[in-house]
Amino acid sequence: MKTAHLNNEQFTAYLLDTDSNPATAAHLVACVICREELELFRQSVSSFNSLTLAWSESRPAAQVRRAVPPPRAWFPGLVWAFAACLMLVERSP
Numbered sequence: 001m002k003t004a005h006l007n008n009e010q011f012t013a014y015l016l017d018t019d020s021n022p023a024t025a026a027h028l029v030a031c032v033i034c035r036e037e038l039e040l041f042r043q044s045v046s047s048f049n050s051l052t053l054a055w056s057e058s059r060p061a062a063q064v065r066r067a068v069p070p071p072r073a074w075f076p077g078l079v080w081a082f083a084a085c086l087m088l089v090e091r092s093p
């Protein structure tokens with residue numbers, strides 16, 4: 001009779017919550033192959049977590065995006081000239 005061993009999803013669920021599935025826990029007690037595979041899986045996850053943490057810590061901390069200055073008027077002098085013209089028009093009889 002062929003024994004169905006645990007898969008990666010079951011290993012993940014077990015590592016997240018060892019009490020989540022009694023059948024998985026029972027299989028791990030009885031099956032040395034899956035216990036060894038679980039340990040390798042646990043080491044791989046731990047190694048991945050360590051590597052990603054080291055990578056993120058090696059990144060420069062101040063990679064904050066520079067503030068984008070507010071858009072400027074295309075021709076600031078032209079805006080003032082237009083305002084002056086409006087004032088002249090209002091004052092003219």
Ligand SMILES: [Zn+2]
Nearest residue numbers: 005006031034
């Ligand atoms: Zn097994």
